[in-house]
Amino acid sequence: MMLPPEVFIDALIYSNLLSLLAIGLTLTYLTLKVPNFAYGDLATIGIYVAFTFNEFYSLHPYLIPPFAFITAGLVSLASYILVFRPLWKRKSNIVTLMIASIAVEIALRSMIHIYASALGLRRRVSLARFDEPVNIAGLELPSVLLATTLTTITLVCSLYLFLNKTKFGTAMRAAIENPYLASTLGINVEQVYAVSWFLAGGLAGVAGLFLPFRISATPETGWELLLKIFAASVLGGLNSIFGAILGGYITGFAEVVGIYLLSRPPLNLSTAYRPAIPFALFIIVLLVMPRGITGTDWRRLKKILRGGEG
């Protein structure tokens, strides 16, 4: 059976954004080893930054990514400095950090609700009107497809270069790999973690910015996305950027293509059950390969490599 091109395009746009979000969640998970429940709300901040700049400064949404990146990044950084770092320094256990992250989540979501009400926003946020078709080599493509793909590639490449080719990036990887060893070598682990949280927030902000192109967003949108971000990151193994990208695309395609197939005959399911797909994926991953794609493969690969060398 052939998939209509719209479904494919939709899946690609969605997967681009989901990959960015999964990378960000993985980045924060790598530092404090806590699943950040507030992560989805950073994407919601991106949505409202996009709305604000577009409505009040008439800025075209495609020019807003830097602002969304910085705003959501700063919020993420603030949550790290004000909440997570003090708790981490007090040697709080993981459950405490998780409770704190739920507290941050509820507070952030409430603030966004208050912000939306204060703007008098009764309606949902939509930027669909900016999604003009672009003609490339005889193909009519929605501009948001190109924008998200380019943004994702740019961000992933810059992140890769930053982590692998700069001194700070190397320090960051070292601090994530082994914070104690890194700190004895003079790396400021706290500073490195702070940068991680800022970058993670920034990625969520940019991904959030593009959400209102395809869905009409509310202050709850980011929270509703969290399940999918978890599914994508856990599938990726929660331990590598590469895994997160892979997890994002697999989850995104499984969700969009899956609900397209399920909502057609013979099943005719309501599309409202769409979140059940990433949830099912999440459960299957936990049951079958709890280390995720990269978690399982990397270890085998290392062993094979070691065996080959030694």
Added chain:
Amino acid sequence: MEFICAFLTFYSIYLILSISLNIEYGYTGIPNFGKVMFFGAGAFTVGALTSRLLAPLVGIDLSNTNFKIENIKIAESISKTYLMQRPIESLAVFLGMLALGAIIGGIIGWLASYPAIRLREDYLGMTLVVAGELIRLIAYNYDPLICGTFGVHVPNVFGFIKSPEWTFDVVGLGTVKNPLVVLGDTVSDIIKAGVMFTIALSVWFLAQRLMNSPFGRLLRAVRDNEVAAEALGKDVAKTRMIALVIGSAMAGLAGSMYAFYTLTVHATDFTPIRTFVVWVMVVLGGAGNNVGAAVGTLIYLVIERGIAMVKQYFPMLPFDINYLSYIIMGALLVLILMYKSEGLIPEKPPKYTEE
């Protein structure tokens, strides 16, 4: 008076919830971030079944009615033509459905114990949060359960208290009309709140007895040192499962009480905010002791009501004041975690008798 009764009822419901989380997290160390799922299970049970089970008694044939649209009429007609005249049957329905809600909650707890025993805390947290959201989503979209977007109405099992139609025979006096009817709404409210509070108190005493029993010490042993508990021949996995089933049955009970109190069950009511609220209560009061849970619940509800009262002085506020209260609660919770992580009333070593 109405305010006090409403407060007491909510206190009772939340007290049971915080005791249940305390058993799971405070005593056994299972971080249940899906409390709302078990609470919802009880409420959904009452919502989905009460009207449907009682409908044949008032001569309504469910097979040719659209339950989704007509459930409000069915619930009303059950309340008016059946339950109002029959206090004993009303109470039987009430207690029977509470028991059923607790059983369903317990069964879901048993299912949830599968991941709860096997997963690390972080993965378990994610699983339970997203599972709770998924159940809400299904309840919202799958009409045969609790009528989806419409919500379902629950027959009023306390209607008989102020019903003039309830009569009974007293030896020597003949047929006597309901004596409570002259006292009006207030007595009805007091009795309702009294029943709820009695149930909550019984749960509290039961939990207190249970946690000071050898079983309670076993739970703490599992929490504090799994390996040592196992070395002493204790079945850690089974212990955690039992704790989760007890906690979930309690949450199911609280959910059923909630449904009978509010008389409507709507999927949108069961958001993770409820889980968060119960966590605030337990952490605030002090995990690992039931007095702490009771105090934490009280403080939380007093603050919440206080904020709601302040609202009256700012009628022009452009946003829902609940959001402000969530922000304050979030900040409060983080401050407690930082500066007084053992809660207001820290856990004490269990009492034991010296021999």
